[in-house]
Amino acid sequence: MGASGPAVLIAGPTASGKTALAVGLAAALGGEVINADSMQVYRELSILTARPTAAEMGGVPHHLFGHVAAGELYTVARWLADAEAALADVRARGRRPILVGGTGLYFSALVRGFSTVPAVPDAVRARWRERGAEIGPAGLHAILAERDPAMAARLRPTDPQRLLRALEVLEATGRSLADWQQETTRPLLGAGAWSGIVLTPDRTALRARIARRFAAMAAAGGLEEAARLDALGLDPVLPSMRAIGVPEMIAAARGDRSADDAVAAAITATRQYAKRQETWFRNQFSDWFRVDPLAGEGAALATALGHFGAGAGGAAG
Template sequence: MNEQNYAIRPKAILLMGPTASGKTALAIELTKQLPVELISVDSALIYRGMDIGTAKPSAKELEQAPHHLIDIRCPSESYSAADFRCDALAAMADIVDNGCIPLLVGGTMLYFKVLIYGLTPLPSSIPEVRQQIKRMASEKGWCALYNQLCDIDPISASRIHPNDLQRLLRALEVFFISGKTLTELTKTSGDTLPYDIYQFAIVPESRELLQQRITLRFEQMLASGFETETRTLFERGDLHTDMPSIRCVGYRQMWAYLSGEIDYNEMVYQGICATRQLAKRQMTWLRSWENIHWLNSHSIEDARDKVLHVLSTKHHR
């Protein structure tokens, strides 16, 4: 691509990071300095009525800095990475038409990947293969199948939680159908993003600090009425733990507590552990990410200044 064509691409800012790293605070700070509009890149924030457990920006924050793609689905509805790409591209085009820069902020790394590189041509699901995998699971246990995935495709396995049976099933299915791993196939992508993108990741100084933040935030969620919020969803009667909304970190553990499967203290412990595991998977994605500028969450002002400095230089795809 020649210099002239590159120069006319609109800018887009991508702000990533693990859960509880300060992404929202930095994004709001950037709205005070730049002509940006925010787009949420979060597979949990799309759901209405799931505010506390998803750490959704507060009403005050949303008034100060409105986000696209928040509260766009009922928890009973599905939403795919393909849906996100379509919605995000439409929102980005509208933002550019308004004379602003799209600022995409969130922690759902698969959404960022699909947005940048396009949709991967994966084989369609085959019911017979799925049933075969489920039979293997009933005989050997899902743990054995996860270990099998670790041998076949260690990169995908590092990004999939052993209890995320849907993604584990899909990764094995893709291999059994195509003979190629998910990692191999995702190197082939569709349409790339037609923007001059600037990518940033905000992270705490240490893993210990991130874990402290996660624990504190989970405790704050509980104090803010997380149990009541989930009970409202629980009592609707049309939601269950096979749905992506209820599999969200925190909600899955609270659901188990409300179902009488675990006690309150165990729910708190499992909720914090699951959130830490999510952050670990997000960091695994980020460490392998290309062309990223690292920001320290110790000072939001310093992180903001670094973003502004990078944006003031030329091309940083």
């Protein structure tokens, strides 16, 4: 780990101010920021994923942002490999890693280990993709419920990506994805090597912030970004095509709905996503240090720095 100190992990719902806190902590602690958001990795999605701008980065080095093509299926396993390299790079220069994002599975895999499922043959994947296009996510869920009820009970009937994954793994390996998930790798960050912070904004304030931010995204070229992504002709099941707000803005870019309606629908989808994130962090990271990011200008950073000054640095801080 070196003299840079334990890695700092900052999780929180979308639009809660994670970037500002990460940059502030990096500047104060001699750190560099590593992305832990599954959508901000995509090169073609900077506006609609609120990827940090150069100004927002504040001169602090950032890693794993916009380094993956939208047409790629970027998995948790790939992120772990990229994160391991980024952690080594940051520490080799005596800097402190600050990992920030809203993807709970990334953080969980980082500190608890990750299930390594064998690769699924391309032919199996293509067959299920074709079937999914024919019958939709509800049809996929019905098939999974018949063949693997335990896994089906874990997944929403409106989540085609995970439903397809479960069916592909079942066919390719003969085992339930639920069984594979019981077999985990060694955590990349062990006890004492990290400290975790969860942002817990006031719900009403966060809802207003989400609305303002998405309206700003639209005004900053979000519709045009969606149109460029749509022009690539990618599989609609790919994660990049299902990023929050992207389907709505693509529909508007195609003329299938008005821009105002698309923005309103995207704001609703973002709020629903934030609520799911909050629930996940509350259940999975109950022992992480809590910070209210919207308490007032500079208050979140001061609280976080006070926490570190009080001797944070254990598994949960």
